[in-house]
Structures are given as C-alpha cells and as structure tokens.
Amino acid sequence: MATKKTKRTCKYGHIFYKSTDCPTCPNCEKLKEPPSGFLALLSNPARNTLLYHGIDTVQKLSTYTEKEILNLHGIGKTSLPKFKKALESEGLTFKQKE
Numbered sequence: 001m002a003t004k005k006t007k008r009t010c011k012y013g014h015i016f017y018k019s020t021d022c023p024t025c026p027n028c029e030k031l032k033e034p035p036s037g038f039l040a041l042l043s044n045p046a047r048n049t050l051l052y053h054g055i056d057t058v059q060k061l062s063t064y065t066e067k068e069i070l071n072l073h074g075i076g077k078t079s080l081p082k083f084k085k086a087l088e089s090e091g092l093t094f095k096q097k098e
Contacts, residue, residue, distance in 0.1 A: 038086035042079060049074030062092040069094070 005017040010025035034040045038058055039047050049072050055061050061069070061083060069075055069083065087093055 038082070041082045041086070045074035046076070046079045058086045058090045058092055061094075062087055062090075063095055065097055066094045067097075 003019040005019045007015065007017055008023075008025075009015050010023075010028055012025070012028060014025050014027035016026055029044050032044075034047075038061075039050065039056065042050070050056070050061070053072060055064070066080065070077065070080070083094075
C-alpha cells in the first residue's frame with residue numbers, strides 16, 4: 001500500500017508533496033546545488049554533510065582518510081569513487097593512515 005502524500009508549501013512559496021514528516025522542500029534543495037566542482041557530483045545528504053564539516057574543497061577532503069569520511073553521517077561507499085576521481089584530478093589522494 002502506497003503512503004499518502006500531503007501537499008505542502010515552503011516558506012518561499014514552493015508547492016510540493018511529501019509522504020513523510022520531513023519538512024525539506026525539494027525545490028529549495030535543488031536551488032542550493034552547486035553548478036560545478038566536486039560537490040555538484042554528490043547527493044544532497046553527502047554534500048550537506050561535507051559542508052557541515054567545513055569540507056568544501058578537494059584540498060580539504062585530502063586531509064581526511066577514507067575511513068574518516070565514511071564515518072560521517074550521510075556519506076556512503078557509493079560516494080568514494082566520486083571523491084577519488086575529484087582528488088586525482090587535482091593530483092591529490094586521501095590522507096594515509098598514521
């Protein structure tokens with residue numbers, strides 16, 4: 001049985017339908033997406049997690065180990081290839097274990 005969606009309006013006037021209690025407006029989330037760079041390749045949860053932790057460049061990403069990044073809530077294994085490609089394009093890698 002499908003969950004019933006309810007009609008909602010965000011504070012900016014966007015009308016959308018949601019089947020959960022989540023108040024996030026999908027239209028507002030789309031507007032927040034960066035047009036380019038490695039953050040543009042990521043899902044909203046992954047991007048928001050990195051930004052929350054101040055990781056907004058590949059240089060900052062390179063200061064973390066893969067394990068540290070994967071331990072952040074919102075980051076999954078499917079993001080790793082995107083991270084590695086972005087790092088490689090700048091001649092960088094994840095920090096190695098100490």
